[in-house]
Amino acid sequence: MKPPPGLFSSPTSDVCKLKRSLYGLKQAPRAWCDKFRSTLLQLSFEQSCVLLLVYVDDIIITGTDSSLITSLQQQLKDSFHMKDLGTLTYFLGLEVHYNSLGVFLNQCKYTQDLIALAGLQESPSVDTPLELNVKYRRDERDLIPDPTLFRQLVGSLNYLTITRPDIFFAVQQVSKFMQNPCHLHVVDVRRIIRYLSGTSTRGLFFPSGSPIQLKAFSDSDWAGCSDTHCSVMGWCMSLGDSLISWKSKKQDCVSKSSTEAEYRAMYTACSEIIWLRGLFAEIEFPQSSPTSFYADNTSVIQIATNPVYHERTKHIEVDCHFIREAVDRRVIPLPHVSSDLQIADMFTKSMARQCHRFLLGKLMLVDPPTSI
Template sequence: MYLLIYVDDIIITASDQAAITKLLQLLSADFAVKDLGDLHYFLSVEVIKLNSGLLLSQHHYIMDLLKKTNMHEVKLITSPMASSLALSAFTGDPMEDPSLYRNIVGSLQYLSLTRPNLNYTVNRVCQFMHRPLKPHWQAIKRILRYLKHTVSHGRLLHHNSSNTLQAYFDEDWAGCPDDCRSTGAYCVYLGSNLIFRSSRKQPTVSRSSTKAKYKAVANTTAELLWIRALLQELGITHSTPPTLWCDNIGATHMSVNPVFHARTKHVEIDFHFVRNYVADKSLVVRFVPTSDQVADVLTKPLVSAKFHHFCYKLNVRSPPLILKEGINTTPITTPTQDSNSTYESCAAQHNLKTIEKSSNPIWSPNMKIEF
């Protein structure tokens, strides 16, 4: 049984419905508890039940944000940032109202909870909050136009997934035009579910792409091992070591071949940190083509086709047509076989590497209560 508590709201999930009922009875003996039934809405996050799992959406939150900025009737766009855009802290005129910029950026940060495909874009505009310029505000408006286009999209959590732990990581070497620092990013999967992602600039300038890549390897390794320890405390064990997927052959070879170390003294600490876990068989580093490197969408703006390809792999989906607002609000009681087949075929075509399905789901019925 797991509990998520925020002030006076609690989400309870367990594999046994009787255990949830017993806990509610114990809480009711000491507190005024109101059982709200199955989880549908929590902290501006809407929970939509699908055949394949749960879809976390912030539809109403996005609509409120669009109305707040008077962007609810704008033209739609298919990507949040142009692939050729290079924002700078020194190009453009200052905004007349910087507080508006900071307020909207703060709202976008919370939105990235259910929209991991916006992680890099939001991270980029956050870097100019101290002195926002007009080109930065134009970038914000493009993000809002994209949100208008994908207002019903959300983050899908599969209920039928394995316990395989793996991570994709990437870096955009010297991608910042102001200080030439690299942007490192990684996303961690438990089975087919994205459970953690990060996109941030590296603290120092890297003189080679391999050095920047290996910094990202070390950072991702530390995060992956921490997540594995946390999952073990929660009772989730792993029969295989975690896997790191890297699209840099040099960094992949360095992690398994100590001969390369003699020519890479400048990454000595990161090398030994990763190498020890690889030699101990607690970690596996494998090569993945750049076209399948999911973390690429978290390091730089991409063209629309490639952006949407990685959005699917990040489990950013649109709800079934019948659930979209304004089309049909009648709850679905019995899904059709055709819809199941469609989801199965899509999952087969875009399935992440080494992800296997399991008959034992790691999540169970949810309930929300409040005091």
């Protein structure tokens, strides 16, 4: 920031006090949220059947009472300069389609723009985002001289994971090399984009008749990171048949066994389950029954349901064992699922084509329904 011309006649160390927020400052989002929150409180806005999703100055309003939504829109217009764009069809690159069967979300235009940015419009597509059993390292040779485009592509891919959980693990892997990418890492990013070029219309489908019952899947590899030997964990949450939350992340510490790695993954996923259950209670959709939490490691299930601390688990941080409390309080049961049906596998490793396609269907990640 520079002072307006003519304010100071000569160079000085004086500063100006800014009495209002300017667009682009790091303080601007906080100032806007504070103003918007205070306005809603002045309007006596409370938890009800109307929900607002606020992203900076873009707002989605939804609910079951159309008259209340109309009243709220008018009150907000009295306080802010706002434009009503009608029924939601496009929001920050997210395309929304409706039909009698449910709602379909994708980012087709955003994907096409990303493919054009990479210059891969004419390149052949591939069936999977990663090669099978590929290992990534930081100390690869041939650093690229200018990583700007690489960083732009990885950042864009990260935003695309909003509706494309099938590339989440691949994006998590290449994101580790943002500082010093090599030519091999560029090849990996280009493969992800070539995969997208053949599936650019794919997105998430939310069936209208899906039951409102939360269920979760959790998994982890063991020492999957070649540089740190930390494990990569993954989990996903579904509301009925609709995928609503997912994650792929390298763990913060090295696990001594695959059981410990999966136990840590379950601990992180259990935190998300408890948060989601609280969120559903706030929006008046409480979970009346425990959340089924599926794991494919029987040793992990036994540790989580066994109140005795034995030698093989005494080195694990105490806070990880709060999953036992969740089991005792009947927040979650821990049914076993076979590794072939473990949906969270997609967030921890690269896969062969047939297995990849099978799990896509389980995630309700599909091409647009024909009636849309």
